[in-house]
Structure formats: structure tokens, C-alpha cells
Amino acid sequence: MRRGVELRGAHVHYGPLEALHGVTLAAPAGALTVLLGRNGSGRTTVLRALAGTVALSGGAALWDGRDVTGHTARARAAAGLRFVPDRQAVHAGLGVTDNLRLAAPDGDLSPALDAYPELRPLLARRAGTLSGGEQRMLALARALLARPRVLLLDEPAQGMSPRLATRTYELLRGLDACVVLAEQRLPRALRGPATGSGRPVLVYGLGRGTVVFRGEPGDPHLPDA
Numbered sequence: 001m002r003r004g005v006e007l008r009g010a011h012v013h014y015g016p017l018e019a020l021h022g023v024t025l026a027a028p029a030g031a032l033t034v035l036l037g038r039n040g041s042g043r044t045t046v047l048r049a050l051a052g053t054v055a056l057s058g059g060a061a062l063w064d065g066r067d068v069t070g071h072t073a074r075a076r077a078a079a080g081l082r083f084v085p086d087r088q089a090v091h092a093g094l095g096v097t098d099n100l101r102l103a104a105p106d107g108d109l110s111p112a113l114d115a116y117p118e119l120r121p122l123l124a125r126r127a128g129t130l131s132g133g134e135q136r137m138l139a140l141a142r143a144l145l146a147r148p149r150v151l152l153l154d155e156p157a158q159g160m161s162p163r164l165a166t167r168t169y170e171l172l173r174g175l176d177a178c179v180v181l182a183e184q185r186l187p188r189a190l191r192g193p194a195t196g197s198g199r200p201v202l203v204y205g206l207g208r209g210t211v212v213f214r215g216e217p218g219d220p221h222l223p224d225a
Contacts, residue, residue, distance in 0.1 A: 002029035003064045004178040005050050005081075005150055011058035012045050019045045021209045022059065029064075029178045032199050034190060036183055036213075036223050037206035043182040044086070046206065047152045050180065051083035052076045063150065080149030086158060086182075089139035092128030099127050099138055103145035112141035115171055118164070132159030140168065150178045157187065165189070173198040185224050191217045 004027045012020040020042050027033035027050075035043040048054040049061060052073035060069045068076060073083075091099050096119060100109045113120055116137045122130065127138060136159055143151055156172065157165035169189035172179050179199075190201050205213030205223040213223055 002149075002178070004029040004031075004033075005180065006062040007046065007049060007059060008062065009059035010046075010049055010056050010061065012049055012054055013057045014054075018057075019209050020049065023206075023209070023211055024059075025204050025211055025214070027178055027180045028202065030199060031202045032173050032190070033178075033180045033202045033204065034183055034186060035180065035204050035206060036186060038184060040208070041206040042209040043206050044154055045209070047083065047085075047154055047180065047182050050150075051081060051152055053083065080147075081152070082143045082146050082148040082150070083152040084139050084143050084154065084156065086154040090127045090130075090135050090142070092126070094127055095123070096125050096127055096130070096138060097123045099142055100145060103142040109145070112145050115144055116141050133161065133164065136160055137164070144175075148177050150180075151175065152180045154182045155184070156181060170198070173201070186217060186222065 006026040008024050010020050010023045011018060023042065023046060035046055037043040045054060049056060052071060056069055060067050062068065100112055101107065119137055119141060122134060127135065130138065136156060140156055157168045160168060165187065166189045169187050173190065186203060201217050203213070203215055203217060203222060204211055213221060215222060
């Protein structure tokens with residue numbers, strides 16, 4: 001049974017500094033979960049803890065109800081988890097086509113190019129020469145090609161035009177996957193009710209390594225609403 005990903009009483013340390021102070025949250029498989037918070041709030045560390053790229057110093061990480069705290073990031077990726085960080089999310093020295101092919105061993109790039117046709121004229125370019133928004137498109141397209149069961153994204157639309165950002169959020173809301181986003185503010189495209197196959201949105205607010213809010217986009221207590 002698909003239940004999504006969770007942290008229970010999670011603590012994370014970076015050297016002597018504690019970044020997460022017993023964080024408990026659940027990202028259901030049937031919703032799009034947004035982690036809101038300013039820089040230093042812990043939202044990126046939550047993504048890294050779920051992805052396994054930082055170790056918990058206390059608490060547990062779960063996936064579909066199973067404890068995966070001891071599973072490496074590589075093992076979680078092999079099981080279908082994809083993490084798109086806010087920086088260095090593409091192979092800058094490779095071409096755009098080669099970046100996509102790494103995520104599509106069968107060679108079929110059409111799902112990525114259908115989602116982001118703007119990448120077609122860029123296929124011959126080296127990824128490191130793309131603009132910030134173009135690199136975000138490429139990183140998301142690579143993740144889509146992997147057909148992830150869990151998709152974790154840190155500010156996915158950073159650098160994109162408003163039109164492209166709106167399309168990106170609509171695309172993520174319609175994915176058949178457990179999707180977790182980290183954002184400084186709730187994107188306008190996620191504030192409205194779900195339509196068609198779109199999933200409901202669950203919001204967690206974080207501050208100084210703790211959960212300070214849990215609710216829906218229409219909640220009047222939503223951070224920075």
C-alpha cells in the first residue's frame with residue numbers, strides 16, 4: 001500500500017549544530033506536500049533527510065510505512081526516489097541530450113520533451129551553458145524520465161518565467177508520485193483547489209528546524225499567506 005514518506009522525531013546535526021529538532025511530518029502519496037520556510041528554517045534539510053543524503057542523529061525516516069533510516073541515498077534512488085536539489089542538479093559538462101539519456105536508458109526522451117518542449121532547441125548545448133531556468137527545466141525533465149515513486153524538489157521553478165513556473169507546478173500536481181517541494185513561499189499555482197487529476201496540496205511551515213504549521217493552502221494561518 002502506498003503511504004508516502006515520513007519523518008518521525010527527526011534530528012539532524014551539521015557538526016555541532018542541530019538543524020532539525022525532532023521534526024515529525026508525513027507526505028502522503030495522494031497529495032503534493034509543500035515545505036515552507038525561509039533560509040535556515042530546515043526545509044532543505046528535511047528533503048535531504050528523506051532522500052538519505054544526510055544522516056539522522058535521532059528519529060526515523062519511513063517510506064510506505066517501512067523504516068528506511070539505515071538505507072543509503074543510493075538504495076533509496078534505486079527503489080524509485082529522486083531528489084532534485086536547488087543547485088548542481090545537472091551534469092554541467094555534458095550535453096543536454098546526454099543528461100536526459102542518463103535518466104532514460106531506453107533512449108526515449110519524449111516524456112521529457114513533451115513536458116518541456118523548450119528543451120528541444122537546446123539539445124545540442126552543453127548543460128553548463130544554460131540559464132538558471134533552463135537548467136531547472138532540464139533537471140526536472142531528467143527526474144520525470146526516471147518515473148519516480150517519490151520526487152523531492154528544492155525550489156523547482158527557481159529562475160523560470162511565471163508562465164513556465166505555472167506549468168511546472170501544474171505538471172507536478174498531476175504526477176502519479178509522492179511529490180514533496182521546498183519553497184520559501186507557497187506558489188500561486190498551488191493555492192487553488194485541485195482540478196481534474198490534480199492532487200490536493202498539504203502545507204508544512206518550518207522555522208528554525210521545527211514544524212510550526214500544518215494545514216491547507218486556504219488556511220488563514222498559512223505562513224506568509
